[in-house]
Amino acid sequence: MIPRYSRPEMTAIWSPETRFRIWFEIEAHATTALAELGVVPREAAATVWEKGRDAVFDVARIDEIERVTKHDVIAFLTHLAEIVGPEARFVHQGMTSSDVLDTCLNVQLARAADLLIADIDGLLAALKRRAFEHKLTPTIGRSHGIHAEPVTFGLKLAQAYAEFERARARLVAAKAEIATCAISGAVGTFANIDPRVEEYVAAQMGLTVEPVSTQVIPRDRHAMFFAVLGVVASSIERLAIEVRHLQRTEVLEAEEYFSEGQKGSSAMPHKRNPVLTENLTGLARMVRSYALPAMENVALWHERDISHSSVERMIGPDATVTLDFALARLTGVVDKLLVYPEQMERNLNRLGGLVHSQRVLLALTQAGVSREDAYRLVQRNAMPVWRGEGDFLTLLQADTEVTAALKPEAIAECFDLGYHLKHVDTIFRRVFGSAE
Numbered sequence: 001m002i003p004r005y006s007r008p009e010m011t012a013i014w015s016p017e018t019r020f021r022i023w024f025e026i027e028a029h030a031t032t033a034l035a036e037l038g039v040v041p042r043e044a045a046a047t048v049w050e051k052g053r054d055a056v057f058d059v060a061r062i063d064e065i066e067r068v069t070k071h072d073v074i075a076f077l078t079h080l081a082e083i084v085g086p087e088a089r090f091v092h093q094g095m096t097s098s099d100v101l102d103t104c105l106n107v108q109l110a111r112a113a114d115l116l117i118a119d120i121d122g123l124l125a126a127l128k129r130r131a132f133e134h135k136l137t138p139t140i141g142r143s144h145g146i147h148a149e150p151v152t153f154g155l156k157l158a159q160a161y162a163e164f165e166r167a168r169a170r171l172v173a174a175k176a177e178i179a180t181c182a183i184s185g186a187v188g189t190f191a192n193i194d195p196r197v198e199e200y201v202a203a204q205m206g207l208t209v210e211p212v213s214t215q216v217i218p219r220d221r222h223a224m225f226f227a228v229l230g231v232v233a234s235s236i237e238r239l240a241i242e243v244r245h246l247q248r249t250e251v252l253e254a255e256e257y258f259s260e261g262q263k264g265s266s267a268m269p270h271k272r273n274p275v276l277t278e279n280l281t282g283l284a285r286m287v288r289s290y291a292l293p294a295m296e297n298v299a300l301w302h303e304r305d306i307s308h309s310s311v312e313r314m315i316g317p318d319a320t321v322t323l324d325f326a327l328a329r330l331t332g333v334v335d336k337l338l339v340y341p342e343q344m345e346r347n348l349n350r351l352g353g354l355v356h357s358q359r360v361l362l363a364l365t366q367a368g369v370s371r372e373d374a375y376r377l378v379q380r381n382a383m384p385v386w387r388g389e390g391d392f393l394t395l396l397q398a399d400t401e402v403t404a405a406l407k408p409e410a411i412a413e414c415f416d417l418g419y420h421l422k423h424v425d426t427i428f429r430r431v432f433g434s435a436e
Contacts (some may be wrong), residue, residue, distance in 0.1 A: 001317045005283060010324040013111050014317035020057040022104045023076055026201060027091050028052060030099075030183055033200035034193075040090035047087040055083050073097040094193030098304060099183045102217040105312060106178050107205055109225060112320035113175035116232070119327035120168045124161060126334040128432060131157035135424060135435075138417055139253060139344040140355065145245075149355050150348060150420040153254070153339060158431045160239050167232045174228040177221050181205060182213035187303040215304040219297040222312070226294035229319050233287035236326050240277035240284070243333060247274045253344045257336035276333050283326040290315040348417075352385045353392035359414040360396060360406075367405040377402050 001014065012018055028048050035045035058079065066075035074097075081088035092100075135154035140147050181202035185193045202209045210217050247255040256276050258264075264271030293315060297308035348355065357378050364374035381395040381402070393415055397408045425435035 001321045005325045006321050007324055007328060010112060010115050010321050011317075013108050013115075014321070016059045016062075017057065019104060019108070020059070020062065020076060022107050022205075023073070023100050024052050024055075024057070024080065026100050026103050026183075026205065027077075027080070027095075029201045029204040030095060030193075030197050031091050031093070033197040034090070034093055036200075037194055037196065039194070040093060041087075044087040044090040048084055048091060051084045052080065057083075071097070073100055094185050094191075094197075095183060096186045096215060098213075098216045099185065101309075102213070103181045103183065103201070103205065103207070105316060106180055106207060106217065106221075108316065109222075109320070110175050110179040110206065112316075112324075113171055113178070113225075115324055116229075116320065116327065117168060117171050117175070119324055119331070120164055120171065120232075123327055123331040123334065124164055124168070126331050127157050127161040127164065130154075130334055130337065130339075131161055131428075131432075134339060134341075135428060136421060137339070137341050137344065138348055138421065139341075140348045140350075147347075147351050147355055149358065150417055152421060152424055153341075153344065155424060155427060156242065157334075158428060160235075160242075162431050163235050163238070167235050170228045170231060174225045178225045179207045180210040180217055180221065181207035182210045182215075182217045184210075184213045184215070186215060188212065188214040188216075216300065216308075219294070219300065219308055222308075223291075223295045223298050226315060226319055227291045229323050230288040230291035233284040233323060233326065236330050237281050237284035239330065240280035240333075243277045243337065244274045244281075247272075247277075251343075251347065252340060253347060254337055254339045256333055257338055276329060280326055280330055280333075283322050283329075287319050287323050287326070290319040351392075352390070353415055354382050354385055356392070356415045357382055359419065360402075360411065363410065363414050364402070364405055369405050 001011065028045075031040060031045045031048050034040045035042045057076075061082075062072075062075050062079045065078050066072050069075050069078070077088070077092055080091065084091070131154045133154070134157065135152060137153040138150050139153045139156070141149050141151035181198060182188070183193060183198035183201050184190050184195070190198075198209055201207075212218075243254060243256065245251065246253045255272065256274050258272045263269075264273045264275075293311045297311055300308060361371075361374050361378045364377065365371050369377070377399065378396075381392060381399055384390050384395060385392045393412060396402050396411050402411065428435040
């Protein structure tokens, strides 16, 4: 987590101040539940809330205590006792450190998921607006990087919209998967704390109860969460790479917005480089890299060890902060993307009509020519055009074997661009619920 790729709202979730505030809320809610059960005095629970609710926890002081105790939760509880006073002895009754740490981590991840879902909502809005703007802007579709058949630029963006709708659904599921609470005590047996305390804390913190916590919340939940972040990052990279390819000098159908005063190169003043989408490719690699250690955290020893702890202190903030930044950056790229329909048209016509070869092939088969012969005839006329030796329509209309099956005007009909766009509205209705 570095400032260059961080946004304040997501970063705040992972600050020490936020973490200690969540720890306090977990402990205070548990103490309240214990008071309701008659385990600790009600007055003690009230005092904990009264003195801790608006307290500013001293991060430096907690760090100072931890240097002696070598235990972060004990350091926090010691500092809390300095604030609350004698009633602090009723805090953490029957609990273990993982009850606080794991529940807190899941609160943070759930809050991070909310921000990421909001990020995707912003991206979806930008994609939808630009997709409808270019719904019928013809461009060349490519397979293997080679001209294939016509599509529209709006369809490209509609595909991205559908992909990020799936990303949103996955994040909603990932939040539900991770948003569990464990207040079950040592080795997760509830021997020293009533399960009703866990239920109360879970409700107050916006979580659900972890069915079996074994002292730690099972890490398969976290593995799934970070895997989803990795998939979302891959979708970001897919769209970023599309923009990078479209911005290449030889293509230049679209490009990142280039602001006044921006410089593309320290050596070459003419350069306008796709730096934002290249950056997104790199950030996506980082987010994906956090999925593997999350999966390796699943296999802990017996009821608990802490081999996962150091990993999560890094990947929790880094993955969510980086993905948050990447989604916001991608939204900006889409929102301000410069689109060049005239260049799209030039590229579409660059191969002299070869993009209509399949329709000619099909027309020949429908006219009674075998598929093998039809393919041979079309390819025979296509290859010279590929080499820059003539026009596809002209060559086809001059080929007596072709005209024996198709009249010249029937061949010309195969070159109608609108033929390829006739189902754009259908696709838009599938993606957006409406073609308008």
